[in-house]
Each structure stands twice: as C-alpha cells, then as structure tokens.
Amino acid sequence: MSKQFNRRKFLIYSSATIGSSVLLKACANDSPTATDSPSATNTGSDTIKVGILHSLSGTMAISERSVVDAEQLAIKEINSAGGILGKQIQAIVEDGASNWDTFREKATKLIDQDQTSVIFGCWTSASRKNVKPVFESKDHMLWYPVQYEGQECSKNIFYTGAAPNQQIEPSVDWMLKNKGKEFFLVGSDYVFPRTANTIIKAQLEALGGTTVGEDYLPLGNVEVTPIISKIRQALPNGGVIYNTLNGDSNVAFFKQLRGAGLTPEKYPSMSVSIAEEEVKAIGVEYLQGHYAAWNYFQTVDTPANQKFVAAFKQEYGADRVINDPMEAAYIAVYLWKQAVEKAGTTDLAQVRAAAYGQTIDAPEGKVTMTANNHLSKIVRIGQVRQDGLFDIVYATPAPVEPIPWNQFVKETQGFGCDWSDPAKGGKYKQV
Amino acid sequence: MLTGFLEALFNGISIGAVLLIAALGLAIIFGLMGVINMAHGELMMFGAYTTFVVQNACKELGGVWFEFYIFLALIAAFLFTAVVGLILERGVIRYLYGRPLETLLATWGVSLIFQQFVRSVNWLLVIGIFLFCLLFFGGLKILNSRNILGKIRNWVVAVLLLLSLGMTIGTGNLLSNRQVVTQPWFGAQNVDVTAPNWLQEGISLGGVQLPFARLFIIALTIVCVAGIYLFLQRSNWGLRIRAVTQNRSMSACLGIPTQRVDAITFALGSGLAGVAGCAISLLGSVGPNTGQNYIIDTFMVVVVGGVGNLAGTILAALGIGTANFLIGSGTLAFLLSPIQPLADLLNFFATTSMAKVLVFALIIVFLQWKPGGIFPQKGRTVDI
Numbered sequence: 016m017s018k019q020f021n022r023r024k025f026l027i028y029s030s031a032t033i034g035s036s037v038l039l040k041a042c043a044n045d046s047p048t049a050t051d052s053p054s055a056t057n058t059g060s061d062t063i064k065v066g067i068l069h070s071l072s073g074t075m076a077i078s079e080r081s082v083v084d085a086e087q088l089a090i091k092e093i094n095s096a097g098g099i100l101g102k103q104i105q106a107i108v109e110d111g112a113s114n115w116d117t118f119r120e121k122a123t124k125l126i127d128q129d130q131t132s133v134i135f136g137c138w139t140s141a142s143r144k145n146v147k148p149v150f151e152s153k154d155h156m157l158w159y160p161v162q163y164e165g166q167e168c169s170k171n172i173f174y175t176g177a178a179p180n181q182q183i184e185p186s187v188d189w190m191l192k193n194k195g196k197e198f199f200l201v202g203s204d205y206v207f208p209r210t211a212n213t214i215i216k217a218q219l220e221a222l223g224g225t226t227v228g229e230d231y232l233p234l235g236n237v238e239v240t241p242i243i244s245k246i247r248q249a250l251p252n253g254g255v256i257y258n259t260l261n262g263d264s265n266v267a268f269f270k271q272l273r274g275a276g277l278t279p280e281k282y283p284s285m286s287v288s289i290a291e292e293e294v295k296a297i298g299v300e301y302l303q304g305h306y307a308a309w310n311y312f313q314t315v316d317t318p319a320n321q322k323f324v325a326a327f328k329q330e331y332g333a334d335r336v337i338n339d340p341m342e343a344a345y346i347a348v349y350l351w352k353q354a355v356e357k358a359g360t361t362d363l364a365q366v367r368a369a370a371y372g373q374t375i376d377a378p379e380g381k382v383t384m385t386a387n388n389h390l391s392k393i394v395r396i397g398q399v400r401q402d403g404l405f406d407i408v409y410a411t412p413a414p415v416e417p418i419p420w421n422q423f424v425k426e427t428q429g430f431g432c433d434w435s436d437p438a439k440g441g442k443y444k445q446v
Numbered sequence: 447m448l449t450g451f452l453e454a455l456f457n458g459i460s461i462g463a464v465l466l467i468a469a470l471g472l473a474i475i476f477g478l479m480g481v482i483n484m485a486h487g488e489l490m491m492f493g494a495y496t497t498f499v500v501q502n503a504c505k506e507l508g509g510v511w512f513e514f515y516i517f518l519a520l521i522a523a524f525l526f527t528a529v530v531g532l533i534l535e536r537g538v539i540r541y542l543y544g545r546p547l548e549t550l551l552a553t554w555g556v557s558l559i560f561q562q563f564v565r566s567v568n569w570l571l572v573i574g575i576f577l578f579c580l581l582f583f584g585g586l587k588i589l590n591s592r593n594i595l596g597k598i599r600n601w602v603v604a605v606l607l608l609l610s611l612g613m614t615i616g617t618g619n620l621l622s623n624r625q626v627v628t629q630p631w632f633g634a635q636n637v638d639v640t641a642p643n644w645l646q647e648g649i650s651l652g653g654v655q656l657p658f659a660r661l662f663i664i665a666l667t668i669v670c671v672a673g674i675y676l677f678l679q680r681s682n683w684g685l686r687i688r689a690v691t692q693n694r695s696m697s698a699c700l701g702i703p704t705q706r707v708d709a710i711t712f713a714l715g716s717g718l719a720g721v722a723g724c725a726i727s728l729l730g731s732v733g734p735n736t737g738q739n740y741i742i743d744t745f746m747v748v749v750v751g752g753v754g755n756l757a758g759t760i761l762a763a764l765g766i767g768t769a770n771f772l773i774g775s776g777t778l779a780f781l782l783s784p785i786q787p788l789a790d791l792l793n794f795f796a797t798t799s800m801a802k803v804l805v806f807a808l809i810i811v812f813l814q815w816k817p818g819g820i821f822p823q824k825g826r827t828v829d830i
Binding site for chain 2: 074076077080204229230231232233235236237238239240241242244245247248263265266267270271273274275276292295296297298300301
C-alpha cells in the first residue's frame, strides 16, 4: 500500500509505456493511412483531388471501411484507364471516427484546405445531417452512398443509395402481398428507424395492413427478451416482423428469436440494414430464411456485376463480400466521372448540371441520376440462403423513380424536389 | 393469467441472470478490493473472443467436439481472462490501491487499449510485444542481478530501452511484408459465435417458451454463485480474502500475504468476467465493443446491491432484470389497467428503450432512500 513510486520505477514504467505504444504504432499495419495517393509524384495540375470521408475507427468503422475499399477500387480502375480529362485522381482519405462533429471538421478541411473537387462519404444519417450545412454553405458536393430515411433533398448532396420508396415501401408491399397483413415493427432508437416506421405505419394503414405493435431498442443494447415476449403476445399465430434494428442489436435479436421458437416460416422478418457483411457477422444459421430488401445483392446476375465482384475479390481477397452501400459508393465515383467528363471541367456548378440524366450500366442494373439528386434504381428482395448470400426472390421489372419526400406521411404529401428548375428547388408543392 | 405470470417470472429471472453473471466478477473486485474496474467489460469481451477461438478449433475437429465446445470454452475463458487479470493487477492496479479515482482512469485507459488490441492484433504485433518484453525486461533482470551499475543505472536502462526498441522495430520491418503475419486475427468486424445446436432451440412448457441458451445461463449463474460462496466461506484463500477485506494491516501483521491475496481476488473476478463473456456470446454479438454494452448495467447492479455483498448483488440483478422486463414488455401496464392514469403512464414507458429510462429513474430514487444499496457495508472499511 505504502509503496514508493520512486524515480527509477517511474523511468522503467514510463519508458515501457512509451516503448509499447511506439511498438503498437509500428506494428499496426492495418491502420489507415491519412493520405492514400496513387499518384503522389504528380504535381497539382495533373491530378484531380477527391475527398473520401468515412469512419475508419469507432463503432461505424465496421461498415464504412468496406465502403472506402469500394471507392478506392473505382478510383484505381479509373486511374489505370487513363483518369479523367487526362488527369489522375488523387484520393484524400479522412477519418470521421464515428463522431459526427469530427465529420463536420473533416469535411471543412477537405473543402478549404485540400481544395478537393468532390467528396464521397458518410454512412449514418447523423453524420450526413451534420455535414449538410457545410456543403450547403460552401456550395460544395457530397456523394452519399447509403439507403436512408428520405425526407431530405439537398442541392449539394447526391444520394446514390435508395430513397424510402426504393427500399422500404416496396418491401412492405411485398410482405403484405406474400407474407401476411399483421406487422410488428422493431427498430433501434434513433432517427432512421423512427422515421421509417412512421412511413410504414402510414403505408400499412393506406394499403389495408395493421401494425400490431412496435418497439425500440437503444443502439448497442442486446437485451431483447421484452421485445420477443411482446411479439409473441401480439402475433400468437405468426406474422411479419419488420426490422430496422442497426448494428449489434441485430445479432442478439436473431440469435434469441431462434431460441424463442419464432421461425422464419411463421414469423418471416424483413430487414433493411442487413446485407452480406452483416449476415457474415451474425451467423448464417440464425438468419437463413429471413428477408432483406436492397437494390443490390452480390448475387445479382448482370455482366457488370460479375466484372465488379471479380475485380473486388481480386483486389481485397476471395473471402470478402460486397453489399449494397459498397456498390452504391462504387458507382458514385463513376457517375461523378461521367458528369465531369460531360462538363469538361471540375467546376462544381457545371458538374452538378451535367450530373442530371447521367446513366450507367451499374452492377445493380441501369441507374439514372434524376433532377432530385437521387438515382432511379431497381428494387430487389432477397432471402438469406445457406452460404450467407441472398436468393433474389423478387425484383421490380424496371428501375423505380426516386421520391425523396414521402407521399404516405401527411406532412410531406404532395411535395417534390427538382434542382434542374430554379423555380422549383428542394421542396415544392407538386400539382 | 398464470401463464403470463410464469412467463414474466422466467423472463425476469433470465434477464437478471445475465446481469448477475456479468456483474459477479465486478462485485467481487469492487466489494473486496475497492477497485473500480472499468476494464471489466473488456475482460468479458476477451472471454467472448476465447469462446470464438475455441469454437473454431472445435469446428475443425467436428462432431461431438462442436456439440460440447461450450464447456471447453468456459474453462478456457476463465483461465485466459484470469491470467489477463493477473497481469493487469501486477502491472497496473497494485500501484493504485486506495486511490479509486486513479484506478478508475487507469482501468478506463486499459479498456480502450484492450478494445484496440483485439481490432489490430496480428502475429506481427504479438511477436513484437514478446520480443520487446524478452529483450527489455530480460535485460533489466540480468542487469539487476549484478550490482555493478550504481550511478549509471538510469543511462543503461535508457540505452537498453532504445536497443530493444530498435531491434523489435527492425524485426517488425523485416517481417512486415508477409501477409500471414500482418493479417489481423479478428479485425474490427464482429465475429460470429455459433451456439451448439442443442443450445440454439428452445422448449415450450405449458405455454411458456424457454430458450435453452437462457436456461443454460441461469444454470451457469447458479453454479458460479454457489462456487464463489463456497470459495469465500470454506476455503483457506477465501478466509484470507475476507480477512484482508476487513482489515488489511492487521491481516498483514498476522502473516497473510496481502499482495498475493489481492492478486488472487483480482484474477478470480477477471476469470468470472471471462465466464460471463462466454455466456453472453450465446445471446448477442462478439466484437470489440461487446464489453461496452454491459458495463453500465453491471455497475448499476453493483451499486444497487451494496458494496461487498453477494446477496445484495443477486437481489439487485434479479430486481433490475424483472423491472426491465415488466415495464418494457408492457406487462405492468396491463396489470395496472384498472387504474387508468397509471396504466397510461406505464404504457408510455412500455418500449425497451423507454423502460431503461424508467428503471434508471427508479434506481436513482432508490439510492436516495438507501444510498448504500440494498445491503450497505458496515464498519470502518467504508471509510477507505
């Protein structure tokens, strides 16, 4: 107890601490490099700088690192094919660290200090909402690759993931037609699930389904017993579980669902945040037979996708899987490239104008950038199969036009977004 | 009605059992040693990762091995986390006894290091740490055994440090272009721990669904509590631990090796965290953040239970678990439906996330009434 912490000891321990921290740093080879420049030798005029802004550390790193991989792959491919306008792309990667304020700081840094021509980034709605004012006040450009809850339409953000009517609404429709009329809604307690469930409830009411219950779990919480008990009470004979849980809670939910005897045959669940990567982490045996709705699955059968999957696996290893946000991030780079080439310059206003109408044969099928800054895309429903990939059980015959303002929710009913017409803008009353 | 009551009872107990097994090690360390161990959650995470490793090994062996790997994993998790706990106690905590705030900060730092460690651990890192320890501490030991250094000692240590660092970094750079050694073992991604088949399902008994994983955890909790009780009450080391807890200096005078007792108590508490980690891998996810999900709940259990009291910890865990279930599942609101305003209020709290709010509020109210928890500690030791 009364041991003296003398100078000698202090020296030993402090040096050991410093030593081991240096060692950790030296050995942590998988830690991200702040700047990854495939063409570092090029001088400024030969390169186009782009920013990549995702969480490389913290709780969101799990998902966002793979997205960075997909974006880097696209940049590498474009560079080796000769670049854009004869210039190589130089990517500047910044770590948002799963902290929404950091996202704002790093966005400002990428715009002001690095003078990037465009930024690809963000995953959570919280991070996007936090950088949105930065992009709007500086009139800069963000390409955002993740499906989201809608109810937003910024001139400065291009959304390459799904709007609610391209994922949530069609999946509710499909479950209603094929799996039952009674829905139980489970979600994490934050903006996306709550907004999504508001939409779903309004939609069910309009289409003749019923919401028999809803429950929210704090992010990261894993005690789902009360929820399962509620589901059994509300749906004694089976019914649809609509799942907007995010992250770790999903693992607990599906593990315990199985133990509670709620099988996918009687209680099919539809998830909007579970893709190939998550299936791998949760365990196929708990998820097999459940459903998920996305625009892209790794099993999509298009020539463009076969090429993409092969290229990705060659670059990052055969055991890697690809999910929807990764594909959306990959095509974002290509869409931006086309817009720059059409504009003939990286000038932001001209690129934005050129982006509208850009279309590409993406791995997920043909996508087109519409004047509301969202993509028209095919919607697919997949069922988890034995190898952890998805069997596509339904796909819309044609790409679905994006509707950012939800038409089931009263407050936004009848509103539209059109940035190609200065008279209309981000939120106008449609006739 | 009876079914509903039984179901509520079972679910309350099963939530409580998870809280209890997670809090048990913490309660022992906090109660007996007065150390607030913020790294407890990360020790649980180590237990969960040990389960993952054992599971993978047993998957290779196949058949019966995989069906019963969980027992092997329990033992391995206990031993591994106990050793980690021992190193933690010898390396950090023993210098901080009697200084709760410093311990809190230090163990919090340790918890962050542990989290990052599982994210980035690979062969290179392990080889590097091993080599450095061998060179530096080995060299130190040799130097210490000869008493010739005298005044230049500090310089020699500094040179030794630089030398061993340089050699380690050099070796690291030599090895670093091989994929095998730089591949992270686990990565930042959550890993998948599959329960054996017989633990995945459940059984329906008189309308109450009993998941086997929950039953297993309840049984495991009972075994752990009984084991701890017997250890503390019936074994020699248990007697010593209790003696040191009550009066450290008197025990030391009577020839009890107090430092060893501290180390053993800490290792025991850490080992229990490992067992808890193994248990929770049956229910939820295994990832670098796993421990964080439990640390707040376990602290609540310890605080409500009262310091240094096993019975208090048990009661608190079961109480909080049952309250969480009754409020979160809406059962309480249903039971109180005759009293309309009260039922409406409870209905507002009848989602899992709101139930936590209400339970937390109730805990605060409870602590106003009984600041020392259910069974407050008596006597002079409180003043430490």
